[in-house]
Amino acid sequence: MATAVQTVERENYLNSNYGIKSWLLTTDHKRIAILYLISITAMFWLGGFFAMMIRLELLTPAGDLISSDTYNKLFTMHGIIMVFFFLIPSVPAVLGNFLVPLMVGAKDLAFPRVNLLSWYLYMAGAITALVAMVTGGVDTGWTFYTPFSTTYSNTHVIGAAIGIFIAGFSSILTGLNFIVTIHRMRAPGMTWRRLPLFCWANYAAAIIMVLGTPVIAITLLLVALERAFHIGVFNPQLGGDPLLFQHLFWFYSHPAVYIMILPGMGVISEIVTCFSRKRVFGYEFIALASIAIAVLGFLVWAHHMFVAGISVYAALVFSLLSYLVAIPSAVKVFNWTATMYKGSIRYNTPMLYAFGFIGLFTVGGLTGIFLATLGIDVQVHDTYFVVAHFHYVMVGGMVMAYMAGLHFWWPKITGRMYPEAWAKLSALLVFVGFNTTFFPQFILGYMGLPRRYHAYPPEFQVLNVLSTAGASILAVGYVLPMIYFVWSLRYGKEAGPNPWNAVGLEWMVPSPPPTHNFDETPVVTWEAYDYEHQPQEEVTVGH
Amino acid sequence: MQETTESVGHIVPAKLYVTIWAILMAMTITTVLVARADIGPFNVVVALVIATIKATLVVLFFMHLRYSPKLTMATVVAAMFFLFLLLGLTMTDYLTRAWLTNPGY
Ligand code: HEM
Ligand SMILES: [Cu+2]
Numbered sequence: 001m002a003t004a005v006q007t008v009e010r011e012n013y014l015n016s017n018y019g020i021k022s023w024l025l026t027t028d029h030k031r032i033a034i035l036y037l038i039s040i041t042a043m044f045w046l047g048g049f050f051a052m053m054i055r056l057e058l059l060t061p062a063g064d065l066i067s068s069d070t071y072n073k074l075f076t077m078h079g080i081i082m083v084f085f086f087l088i089p090s091v092p093a094v095l096g097n098f099l100v101p102l103m104v105g106a107k108d109l110a111f112p113r114v115n116l117l118s119w120y121l122y123m124a125g126a127i128t129a130l131v132a133m134v135t136g137g138v139d140t141g142w143t144f145y146t147p148f149s150t151t152y153s154n155t156h157v158i159g160a161a162i163g164i165f166i167a168g169f170s171s172i173l174t175g176l177n178f179i180v181t182i183h184r185m186r187a188p189g190m191t192w193r194r195l196p197l198f199c200w201a202n203y204a205a206a207i208i209m210v211l212g213t214p215v216i217a218i219t220l221l222l223v224a225l226e227r228a229f230h231i232g233v234f235n236p237q238l239g240g241d242p243l244l245f246q247h248l249f250w251f252y253s254h255p256a257v258y259i260m261i262l263p264g265m266g267v268i269s270e271i272v273t274c275f276s277r278k279r280v281f282g283y284e285f286i287a288l289a290s291i292a293i294a295v296l297g298f299l300v301w302a303h304h305m306f307v308a309g310i311s312v313y314a315a316l317v318f319s320l321l322s323y324l325v326a327i328p329s330a331v332k333v334f335n336w337t338a339t340m341y342k343g344s345i346r347y348n349t350p351m352l353y354a355f356g357f358i359g360l361f362t363v364g365g366l367t368g369i370f371l372a373t374l375g376i377d378v379q380v381h382d383t384y385f386v387v388a389h390f391h392y393v394m395v396g397g398m399v400m401a402y403m404a405g406l407h408f409w410w411p412k413i414t415g416r417m418y419p420e421a422w423a424k425l426s427a428l429l430v431f432v433g434f435n436t437t438f439f440p441q442f443i444l445g446y447m448g449l450p451r452r453y454h455a456y457p458p459e460f461q462v463l464n465v466l467s468t469a470g471a472s473i474l475a476v477g478y479v480l481p482m483i484y485f486v487w488s489l490r491y492g493k494e495a496g497p498n499p500w501n502a503v504g505l506e507w508m509v510p511s512p513p514p515t516h517n518f519d520e521t522p523v524v525t526w527e528a529y530d531y532e533h534q535p536q537e538e539v540t541v542g543h
Numbered sequence: 544m545q546e547t548t549e550s551v552g553h554i555v556p557a558k559l560y561v562t563i564w565a566i567l568m569a570m571t572i573t574t575v576l577v578a579r580a581d582i583g584p585f586n587v588v589v590a591l592v593i594a595t596i597k598a599t600l601v602v603l604f605f606m607h608l609r610y611s612p613k614l615t616m617a618t619v620v621a622a623m624f625f626l627f628l629l630l631g632l633t634m635t636d637y638l639t640r641a642w643l644t645n646p647g648y
Contacts, residue, residue, distance in 0.1 A: 183614070211625045247633045298628055302636065312643055314636040 012415070012512040027112035028515060033098035033413075035119050040086050040094065041482075043126065047081035050074050052475065055437075055468040063455035071454035072139035073155065079142030084164050085126050087394060088256065090402045091263035092209075093122070093174055096202045098413060100178055102506035102513060103196045105187025105522045110180040111173075118173035125167030132159025141452065143253070146234040146245040150226040158227055161220040168217040171259075175209030178202050187505070189524035196504055196528050197286050201266025204290035208255045208262075208297065216252035219245065246308060250301035258297040260394060261361070262290055264401030265332055268354050271408050272336045273529045274502040275351035276343025280529045282335040289328035296325045306377045315374060322372035329365050333358060348500070349423035353404030356431045360396025364389060367442070382452075385445025391438045403430065403481065410485065411499045415511040416492030418484045426484075429477030436470025503530055553610040563604045570597050 009015060013030045023031060053074050057065045066074070097115065101108050109115050132138060138160040140149040149157050182195070182203050223245070225231050232238025234245045273280040280286065302310055302318040336358055345351070367389040370376050380386065411417055440463040445451075449460050456464070498507040505522055506513075526533075570593050577589050603609045608619060 211622060215629065243636075244633075247636070248629075251629050251633075298625060299632065302632070310636045311638075311640040313639040314632075317635055318632075 010510060011514055012510065013515045014414075014512050016515045025116075027108070027116050029097050029101050029109050029112065029115060030413075030513065030515075032115050032119055033094050036089060036093040036097060036122070039119075039123060039126065040089055043081050043085040044478075047078050047086055048475065048478070050078035050081070052471065054078060055471045057454055058456070058464045059468050061456050061458045061461050061464075066454065068454045069139065072141075072452070073133075073137035075452060076138050076141050077133050080129060080138070080160060080164065082394075083142055083256075083260075084167055085122075085129065087260045087398055088171060089122060089174075090260075090398065091267060091405060092178070092202055092205055092259075093118075093170075095198075095267065095402075095405045095409060096178060096263060097174070099409065099506055100181055100199055100202060101185070102509065102517055103199050103504060104182060104185055105190055105505050105518065105524065106181060106185035107516050107518065109177045110185055111177050114173050115177055118170040118177070121170035121173070122167055125163045125165070125170065127163075128166060129160050129163025132156040132163060135159070143249060144220065144223055144245075145249075146223065146226070146242045147236075149223055150234050150245075158224045161224045165217050165220050165224075168213045171209045172213045175206035175213075178206040179210065182206075187522050187524055190505075191524075193284070194524055194526075194528050195287070196266075197269035197280065197283070197290075198263075198266035200287040201262045201264075201269070201290045204294040205259045205262040207291075207294045208259050212252045212255045212259075212298070215248060216256070219248040219252070222248075243305065243308060243310065246305050247302065250304045251298070254301040254304065255294070255297040257390070257393070258293050260398050261401075262293060264357065264398040264405075265290065267401045267405035267408070268336060268357050269332075270502075270504070271350045271354045271404055272339050272358075273531065274408075274500055275346045275348060275354070276340045277346070277531050278339055278343040278529075279527075279531055280335070281338035281341075282331075283528065285331050286335050289331045292328040293325060296321070296328065300325055300372075303372050303377075306374060307381050319372055319374050323369060326365060326369055329361075333362055333365075347424075349418075349420060349427055350404045350408035350500075352424060352427040353400050353407060353430075356427065356434075357397055357400040357404060360392050360400060360431075360434065364392030364394075364397055367392065379448075380445050382450055383445035384441040384449050384451055387451050388438045388441035388445060391441070396434055396438070400430070400434075403427075406481070406485075408500070409506075410488070411495030412506060412511045412513070414489055414492070415495055416488045417495050417499060418481075418488040418492055422480060422484045426477050426480040429473055429480065431477075433470050433473030433475070433477050437467050437474055438470070440464070440466045440470075504528070553607070555604070555607070555610070559604065563600055567597055567600060 013028055023035065026032060026035075053066070054071070057063065057071060057074075059065075063071070097109070133156070136156050138153075138157055139155045140153050140157055144157070144161065182199055186195070222231075222233050226234055226240075230238060232240045234240040234242050236242065269280060269286055300318055300322040302314060303322045306315050306319075367385070371380065371386065371389060407418070407423060444460055444463050444467075447460070449456055495511050497510050499511075500507075503526075505518075505524070508522070509517060574590060574593050577593075578586070582589070602619065608616060
């Protein structure tokens with residue numbers, strides 16, 4: 001229907017050539033973003049399926065649906081898939097790949113072939129981990145704690161560890177590409193102070209990817225070696241120290257939680273300013289807060305080990321340092337709020353998701369401060385309180401931001417609009433479903449229910465039933481976008497280059513963008529988010 | 544290793560490479576010899592110090608860090624800094640774990 005007006009189809013990155021080979025051998029950052037989009041979506045549904053099995057088992061206090069062994073494998077595989085194969089690549093590898101070159105005014109990333117290699121490594125890692133899962137599974141938890149993982153578990157630990165090891169290199173290469181691109185490929189006039197905050201956020205996350213990922217890679221390799229050859233790094237009987245594993249693991253994995261939130265914060269900065277029609281409040285502060293989070297994030301890891309037997313003096317230091325990370329996070333939340341203050345806010349779908357992000361991330365971040373408090377952590381460590389905390393930041397925060405970003409840039413990526421009414425409904429369902437699922441878990445944890453058991457005392461049933469019911473609503477909230485996004489590819493209204501009337505180089509090229517992004521290199525003469533000097537005409541879609 | 548290897552327009556004289564190589568070999572021999580003597584806790588210290596010096600030489604000369612732009616140096620320094628954080632903060636645990644001697648620890 002939409003093609004009626006168009007007589008000659010414009011050349012763009014989607015129609016420039018066809019066939020499987022043109023996709024699998026592409027070096028176009030936009031096509032690679034699509035490859036990532038498809039692969040991580042598949043992983044998201046697989047991880048989601050495991051989550052549903054977990055919630056079904058927890059519907060009743062007795063462990064009646066699945067055995068405890070199966071349950072252990074389910075939450076392990078859920079965690080591994082969601083963390084390493086969905087959330088870490090989500091915003092950077094899909095939206096970042098697509099947008100960073102467009103936003104800085106470049107024709108591609110600095111190393112297009114390395115970018116393709118990163119996707120192949122991701123796939124190789126994912127397939128290795130999946131093979132380990134279907135041939136018997138893993139039951140160590142996504143954290144692979146020793147000595148269970150090295151000595152006692154009789155599941156496919158090595159396979160899963162190698163899968164994550166390989167996928168780690170894909171993450172390093174993506175980070176490297178972003179760093180070099182942002183340093184070297186900015187268009188004339190695109191100074192650091194004019195760089196979109198989305199790029200700043202991905203730059204900060206890239207620093208963590210490059211500096212942190214080698215540590216998890218070597219650590220998991222050590223687990224595999226210890227398991228296979230008993231080299232004695234972690235096993236006390238051979239002169240090792242099991243806590244050393246936790247130090248090494250969390251040296252990466254705490255910063256990794258910032259890989260999982262910083263790019264999301266970048267998305268939110270773009271959306272909040274666009275739909276408030278105002279220059280972002282405190283640009284420099286938001287930009288530098290990203291870098292501060294990336295650096296401070298490396299100083300707090302042992303807050304995961306307070307009750308594991310580390311020195312109480314070290315615990316004190318790490319507790320104090322953990323409070324520090326909250327400062328740059330709060331700076332961002334305050335700046336987004338100040339951006340909205342007296343703005344002419346538009347309630348389109350991306351903005352609704354962004355609202356969800358701000359509220360839920362705040363709850364998640366503040367409960368992080370609870371957990372970093374030594375006395376409280378003794379009570380709630382390894383309970384559902386922790387589970388609720390990290391789902392508020394990871395799902396309420398990052399997945400919300402990813403959805404917000406997908407809805408914001410979908411018209412750019414595909415050239416089509418999705419049905420706004422359905423999209424708003426999905427945002428609402430996700431918000432309600434999410435809170436119904438995870439808020440009860442704060443209470444459960446506070447009451448002392450430990451995580452990672454398949455059975456529980458009957459007095460906890462009401463809250464667990466509530467949680468499972470919420471998960472079903474959440475699932476509907478995620479299925480809807482799947483359907484209308486695919487629908488929009490064929491039937492969606494044509495979006496035009498700039499449906500939200502947003503500023504930024506990516507909105508100045510046609511949608512979908514041509515293969516080489518810009519016909520001629522743009523010259524930037526304006527600051528980022530100059531919304532006050534934009535024509536204030538009504539957004540063409542929605543309501 | 545070819546003596547014509549060059550970094551950003553910089554040609555390193557072959558003699559320098561040979562000298563560095565000789566130093567590396569000398570240090571390897573030292574490591575082996577020291578390993579034969581038992582000097583208690585210094586076994587590890589000496590081995591690590593020698594290894595660190597060797598790695599530094601390789602990075603500076605063979606990998607041309609000395610002749611690289613500032614940004615490359617900054618990158619290497621950043622990596623070293625984070626390695627230092629990893630080791631340093633981990634040590635806050637190991638060095639002080641015994642200070643408070645609880646029964647059962
Ligand atoms: C304000 C910043 C934050 C602080 C102070 C904080 C603090 C903590 C603490 C102390 C724990 C350990 C609780 C325990 O096991 O007893 C924890 C667990 C966790 N946090 Fe946070 N957190 C913060 C932000 C985040 C963010 C942004 C994410 C992810 C996007 C995140 C993800 C996690 C995860 C995944 C765990 C659990 C790991 C596990 O045991 O499986 N946190 N957090
Ligand atoms: Cu942490």
